[in-house]
Amino acid sequence: MTTALHIALGSAGPRIVPPAPVPVEALLLNRKVEEAALLLPRIFGLCRAAQSLGARAALGLPVRPEDRAALADEILREHLMRFFVFWPRRLGLPSTPLPAQERMAEAVFGPVARCPGPGALDDWLASGAGVAPVLAAMAVRFGPGEAVADLPAATAESLASGAAQENSPWLRHRDSSLLAGIAARFGRGPLWRAAGRLVDLEACLTGRLAPEADSRPGPVLVPTAR
Template identity: 40%
Template sequence: MTLASVLLGFGPDGPALRTGQRLPVETMVLGRPVPEVAELLPRLFNLCRVAQGLAAQLALGLPATGDLRTEIIRDHVIRLTVILPRAFGLTAPALPADPAELLGRNGLPADGDLCRWDSPLTPLACRITQEFAPGIACTAPLPPPPHPLAEGAYENSAAGRQAGAPTLRAVESRYGRGPLWRFVGLLADLEAALADRLPAPVAAEGLACVPAARGAYGLRLNSCEGRVTGIARRTPTDHLLAPGGALLQALGRLPADQRHLAPRIIALHDPCVPVLIEEPQDA
């Protein structure tokens, strides 16, 4: 089953996530012809359609088509110039003619000082820095998934993919793996995508792992006599929302008097399903 929504509540023991409605993906694909499933899977989801379609093709042994790099660049640009500025109450900058403009005239600053950075996104970087002091809404370093279908809390994100980049390391050293680290991770991943340095898709024995805008997407599809007989999916959001995962860790390190900033934390972590914040109930 695949999540369609998640409910977030703050209780006496801290933040908690409750799964909402689920999509019966398994019942939609099991028993269907292989080519039909390869076409159907990306249509079931609004996000990362190229990644989902390519993973299905690779898992089923079909010819792989689709421009992953273009999809990731487009998704990063929209998030950086539209979604995140709006989440932080800022005027969105104009969409750049060249996405590299977002990285600054001289590229990302190796020392992590983004308030002196020459980019259309400098106001957003400064706002994040002002709202979240070092150590606030941070996560402990989590390992990457050891297997594409591994369950549990792992760092499967754009920031995790680029954790070794100089700017990310400088930001982590000063602020921790917090909101600014997530933001810079998106920039570093955009830089890697523009330079065609993203990990390559891999597939073997019905299992595919494909880079997507939010991290690595794992998909296993079993088939027999031309029909799909089994499916297993693992998305970056599965790792993000797991118990002890990055989102709960970050929200758990958000002081009670700053919980109104929770939507901004969620926007920076970027789950692929809506996270609805429950209003506290009166006693």
């Protein structure tokens, strides 16, 4: 089953034609709840662990420890791919292999092995330690106020509305002093969003990433990396 989003630029501006909706209802009717929870992540292959946990929670099934562990691993890998492979390529920096588990914190943050505090951000960006060169390159390319989007926070109910909303890792780190400091200096732009992934990555490494999805029928909000 494949779908495609068509985007074309014409004289009247961009024209976006969304794909036909996947016939999810027809695929799930008359199935047992457990079967439906197993099937949904196979229909939507993106972020499979998140789809699985969300399906179980929304259908009222218990969210198991292994579901949460799989989600944290999925998010961690997505963040690492961006910091070590995707973003360096786009910024003209060399990409590197993903670090081994036993040295992951040092490979990401440098000798401090944790996110810099808001007062230490400039020193960390200039240190060349860990993935600091990636964020430093973003800070150079996007100055204060550039590419900023101040959007309302997404909720489980608002995500289906199609309205522009903030759906980044900041949602689960709203009390981060590092992110608050970057937002005050640069605005909610590329550096702020990249730092949100950095804070989220630290939470994955320290076991503090706590998916909030509880088992209750209806809409649920599940953390993902994309």
